[in-house]
Amino acid sequence: MIVDTRELSADACYKLMTGVVVPRPIAWVTTVSSAGVVNLAPFSHFTFVAPKPPMVAISIGRKGEGMKDTARNILDNEEFVVHIARSSQVAPLHTSAMDLPPETSEAELLGLAMLPCNEVKPPRLADAPIAMECRLRHSMELGDTRNRLIIGEVILLHFAEGILQDGKIDTRKLDPLCRLAGPHYASLGEILTLPPIGQPAK
Numbered sequence: 001m002i003v004d005t006r007e008l009s010a011d012a013c014y015k016l017m018t019g020v021v022v023p024r025p026i027a028w029v030t031t032v033s034s035a036g037v038v039n040l041a042p043f044s045h046f047t048f049v050a051p052k053p054p055m056v057a058i059s060i061g062r063k064g065e066g067m068k069d070t071a072r073n074i075l076d077n078e079e080f081v082v083h084i085a086r087s088s089q090v091a092p093l094h095t096s097a098m099d100l101p102p103e104t105s106e107a108e109l110l111g112l113a114m115l116p117c118n119e120v121k122p123p124r125l126a127d128a129p130i131a132m133e134c135r136l137r138h139s140m141e142l143g144d145t146r147n148r149l150i151i152g153e154v155i156l157l158h159f160a161e162g163i164l165q166d167g168k169i170d171t172r173k174l175d176p177l178c179r180l181a182g183p184h185y186a187s188l189g190e191i192l193t194l195p196p197i198g199q200p201a202k
């Protein structure tokens with residue numbers, strides 16, 4: 001079967017592509033509005049895009065004619081915190097996607113404990129296994145839907161106890177939550193370990 005994306009609506013393309021590009025990591029993002037309200041929302045159009053300085057990218061869709069609170073806060077204040085959630089945090093992460101007015105904080109509503117960051121104004125989630133303090137580096141609009149691609153420099157990383165061992169992440173301990181299409185999530189299954197490239201398997 002062949003699908004020609006030029007014949008599909010934006011919604012149909014979204015549904016198709018979010019099923020194709022799986023599993024996706026999830027950026028659970030805190031920002032602060034110019035009025036000082038802490039905003040929390042998940043974004044699975046998210047990945048690591050450059051190593052030095054380390055940069056991560058998030059693509060944020062529009063909310064009607066306007067911007068989602070996260071995009072507006074990042075463009076206004078240039079700072080954000082990206083958290084990686086454990087699979088056990090699926091319920092609060094999913095609920096934090098609720099559409100609330102900018103003056104209401106999802107983090108406060110959900111009763112999630114927060115800690116101050118070292119370098120940026122938004123606070124970080126106390127119970128996230130990883131929190132990355134980020135500063136906006138680049139931003140651009142993409143396509144007819146005017147998705148806002150945000151690229152941020154990761155300035156500081158916070159790791160919960162036991163996650164970083166001898167400079168390496170213990171992925172089993174991290175137990176990251178992954179996004180599939182629609183309301184579907186996944187946790188890690190089997191981890192396949194191969195020999196380094198260039199050394200044929202014995």
Ligand SMILES: Cc1cc2nc3c(=O)[nH]c(=O)nc-3n(C[C@H](O)[C@H](O)[C@H](O)COP(=O)(O)O)c2cc1C
Nearest residue numbers: 041042043044045059060061068069070097098099
């Ligand atoms: C797991 C998950 C991943 C999501 N990923 C994205 C995404 O990559 N881009 C996006 O625009 N919205 C995404 N959403 C929807 C936003 O989280 C949602 O629109 C949220 O209300 C935005 O909040 P804000 O207006 O406070 O920024 C996702 C929702 C969930 C539950």
